[in-house]
Amino acid sequence: MQLQSNNSKMFDFAIIGGGVVGCAMARQLVLDGAKVILLEKAADILDGASKGNSAILHTGFDAPVGSLEQKCITKGYEDYLALHEQMELPILxxxxxxxxxxxxxxxxxxxxxxxxxxxxxxxxxxxxxxxxxxxxxxxxxxxxxxxxxxxxxxxDPWSSPHAYLTQALLNGGEVRRNAELLSGSFEGDHWHLNTQAGSITARTVISCAGLYGDVVNQRLIGKKLFSIRxxxxxxxxxxxxxxxxxxxxxxxxxxxxxxxxxxxxxxxxxxxxxxxxxxxxxxxxxxxxxxxxxxxxxxxxxxxxxxxxxxxxxxxxxxxxASEEKDYRLTYLAEQNYLSVGGIRSTGLSSALGLARYCAEELLKSSKNFSAIKGPIIPKANRLSDYHPRDWQGSDHGEIVCHCEMVTKREIEQALQDPLPAKSLQGLKRRTRAAMGRCQGFNCMGTLASLTEGHFDRPIGEADHD
Missing domain, CATH: 3.30.9.10 (D-Amino Acid Oxidase, subunit A, domain 2)
Structure with missing residues (x-):
């Protein structure tokens, strides 16, 4: 699959940030029929705020009544329950x-x-x-x-957004990693974006940059719509x-x-x-x-x-x-084809699908003239739950590489070869849980280094084991 974009290609949407919100946004807009590229500054997705949370799917029972957060959590919860069966996302x-x-x-x-x-x-x-x-x-x-x-x-806080973005890719979306946004300019009806991985042209930019949301706003529109704290x-x-x-x-x-x-x-x-x-x-x-x-x-x-x-x-x-206010900080500048999605704090995992739907249906409707994909490809997620069947319980998995978390060689190889392959040790951990058990990789790191040779931007021996 071609995951690198052609610099001369015009995208309908460029999404900045590969956290759970950005991944859900990419999925929604691709399924709506748009040409979408997601830009992530790290070597792998989920490397910012989305990599550390309590992994609870909330109902929104305690959200501020009538708030945007409450509406998005409620819809996101409903959408997740419908989607988890299709994608085989684990839920307890x-x-x-x-x-x-x-x-x-x-x-x-x-x-x-x-x-x-x-x-x-x-x-x-x-x-x-x-x-x-x-x-x-x-x-x-x-x-x-x-x-x-x-x-x-x-x-599972990681297999879910991974599945969202994988579905976007399988249905025509693109992603570029190691692509930090450096600058951009709006020229009448489209954006020119300069990134560390080259230039991108898109009609509309959506910032889902999480901890750097205010920084991205400053670089693109010259002002901070909020301040991240x-x-x-x-x-x-x-x-x-x-x-x-x-x-x-x-x-x-x-x-x-x-x-x-x-x-x-x-x-x-x-x-x-x-x-x-x-x-x-x-x-x-x-x-x-x-x-x-x-x-x-x-x-x-x-x-x-x-x-x-x-x-x-x-x-x-x-x-x-977090930002200065408790509610989500969404601003759509129609005259600049720019949507800023920020201040999501601790409920992004629960609200991501609902937030993406809200943005697509309510904020971006005037800029959309697409035909939704009929019969989209639906990927199956990695099943890493201890409360559901695991790969090690089946046959022909090669061997168990990580005994603390019972991760098989087949799971490692699949994570390195799938449409959104792991490009860092941390990305591999989030896809397989290898080296995330009690010994923290002491017993399996050598095997992992051998299996991943040539796949990572930085070999395991040179990577930070944070």
């Missing part, structure tokens, strides 16, 4: 409980339930303390009360054995600034605690701090005392592209 319908641990939090429960009902999430119900403990017997008896949100789910979220991941401690997503009563610390399983069979919410200036510093991680572990133990008996398998941090 675990439900969630919002729990109060003191009288002040308990006093807010009825208000939150009413908010959920106003948001159309009608199955949210109040639970007594005993009902909570019956559902989660390992919980601390100090819990005061809470309510159940049956529709909250756990998903990076918010770091650190996570602790317990060993797979700890996944039996809890079966439900445990959510706190949110504050005015954060959704708070979550305890939940992951689709990959671990148990996760996080994120923190730390304002910072750096758009790249995703480091973790020992004391913060200790506090996170202790908060988990306070809620589930038996977690004290389990080991930590990994830690990580993600950066959320």
């Amino acid at each position: 319908k675990s439900g969630a409980m919002v729990l109060a641990w003191n009288t002040q939090q308990e006093a807010k429960l009825d208000e939150l339930i009413d908010q959920a009902h106003q948001n159309g999430v009608a199955d949210v119900i109040r639970l007594t303390r005993q009902q909570i403990l019956d559902r989660e017997p390992n919980l601390s008896p100090n819990v005061k009360g809470g309510f159940l949100v049956p529709g909250e789910c756990l998903i 990076p918010r770091k979220g650190q996570f602790v991941v317990f060993d797979k054995a700890a996944s039996k401690v809890s079966s439900t997503i445990i959510l706190p009563v949110p504050t005015a600034t954060t959704k708070g610390i979550v305890v939940c399983r992951t689709i990959f069979g671990n148990l996760l605690i996080g994120p923190t919410a730390e304002e910072q200036e750096s758009r790249t510093d995703a480091s973790t701090e020992r004391e913060t991680l200790r506090d996170l572990r202790q908060k988990g133990i306070d809620m589930f005392p038996t977690l004290a008996n389990y080991d930590i398998a990994a830690t990580y941090a993600g950066l959320r592209p």
Whole structure:
């Protein structure tokens, strides 16, 4: 498949940013019949804000009532449930409980339930303390009360956007990686974009640049429509054995600034605690701090005392592209054929499909004159869930390369050869989970280096193992 564009080609849309929102946007517009190219500055997609999150598919029960965020999450949730069967995207319908641990939090429960009902999430119900403990017997008896949100789910945060963009490519879209936007000019009815990978011509530009959304706005239209304020979220991941401690997503009563610390399983069979919410200036510093991680572990133990008996398998941090306002920051400049999509913060994974549909149907309708693709090609996602059938359980997979995560040689080879092949170690990890287990690649890195030789822009021996 030809993934590099012809510099003389005119695209209908150039999408800047290969995070979950950009990938969903590319899919939507390609299926609508447009000529689309996605530009990503890194060697692989999902290398910014989308690489670190809690991997929950939210119902939008706690979004601000009537907000754009709430509308996009609601539609994105519906679209994901419809799409996951077609693409074989893994989903674990675990439900969630919002729990109060003191009288002040308990006093807010009825208000939150009413908010959920106003948001159309009608199955949210109040639970007594005993009902909570019956559902989660390992919980601390100090819990005061809470309510159940049956529709909250756990998903794979990387196979989903990978599948979105793969579908765009299979149906005529294009992608260019290592293509940081340097500058651009609008000339009457189209854009000329200069990138590190060459020039691009497109009628309309859509910025989905996440942590660099304000930077892209400045480079293209000469002003910032908002200012990104990076918010770091650190996570602790317990060993797979700890996944039996809890079966439900445990959510706190949110504050005015954060959704708070979550305890939940992951689709990959671990148990996760996080994120923190730390304002910072750096758009790249995703480091973790020992004391913060200790506090996170202790908060988990306070809620589930038996977690004290389990080991930590990994830690990580993600950066959320927060802005000055809580709601999404969408601006369409029709006179310049420019759409800025920013300030998506922590709900992009849940809202991406709905956000892409909203932009296509509401904001870009005046610039669209396309015929939707009939019978589009639908790719099948990599099934990396520990709660669904895996490749290692089948035959002729070659060998198991990563024993911590049970990743086969066939999965590695497919990730290097598919329409959107992995071009970095981090990209390979997100596609296969190789080297993401307890030993963090200690036992499989040599084999991975051999299998990926000639496929990456930087060989594994030269790459940063972050």
